[in-house]
Amino acid sequence: MSQPVLMLPDEAATQAFGERLVLALPETSLIYLYGDLGAGKTTLARALIRALGHEGAVRSPTYTLIEPYELAGRRLYHLDLYRLGSPEELEDIGLRDLLAEPATLLVEWPEKGQGVLPPADLELRLEPAGVGRRLSLHPATARGAKILKNLGFSS
Ligand code: ADP
Ligand code: MG
Numbered sequence: 001m002s003q004p005v006l007m008l009p010d011e012a013a014t015q016a017f018g019e020r021l022v023l024a025l026p027e028t029s030l031i032y033l034y035g036d037l038g039a040g041k042t043t044l045a046r047a048l049i050r051a052l053g054h055e056g057a058v059r060s061p062t063y064t065l066i067e068p069y070e071l072a073g074r075r076l077y078h079l080d081l082y083r084l085g086s087p088e089e090l091e092d093i094g095l096r097d098l099l100a101e102p103a104t105l106l107v108e109w110p111e112k113g114q115g116v117l118p119p120a121d122l123e124l125r126l127e128p129a130g131v132g133r134r135l136s137l138h139p140a141t142a143r144g145a146k147i148l149k150n151l152g153f154s155s
Helices: 011-024 041-051 087-091 095-100 142-150
Strands: 005-008 029-034 066-071 074-080 104-108 122-129 132-139
Touching: 005 011, 011 041, 011 132, 011 142, 029 041, 041 074, 041 104, 041 122, 087 095, 122 142, 132 142
Parallel strands: 029 104, 029 122, 074 104
Antiparallel strands: 005 132, 066 074, 122 132
16 A cells, blocks of 8 residues: 655644545544654644634643544544553543544554554654654555545555
């Protein structure tokens, strides 16, 4: 499967990608956001959530671990697992139920849930590139490949 790379020269480019991504997502999708602190994971998630019609602030789930949304007739969960003590704690936030729902899951720091989190449909990795960011997209399922196709990347 192709693994496209995009250059995001500034914050506006990250936001524009979030807006573009939301249009490409099927109702159920599992998206993992990789990258160091400050890479732009929350920036991307916020733009996507706003593009679905959320008004006002988009809270970072840094302390709550999860923020639920019901927007434009779809369910979306934004997770930030940075402060997860162990992958087993995912049971406490009801991961199993979330995965059984038709919903979009956007997960920052999926590394922290390794062993309990299932494979993503699409992995996004943000890395510094000059003053901007480099975004690489790794589809891991047929659904992930479909998302890339919807984004206009050929396989
Ligand atoms: P993370 O959630 O990965 O820790 P944040 O989204 O909270 O990162 O913060 C990213 C920071 O980088 C913000 O200050 C944002 O303005 C900035 N930023 C986001 N995307 C870009 C980009 N493409 N180029 C330069 N700066 C960016
Ligand atoms: Mg973040």
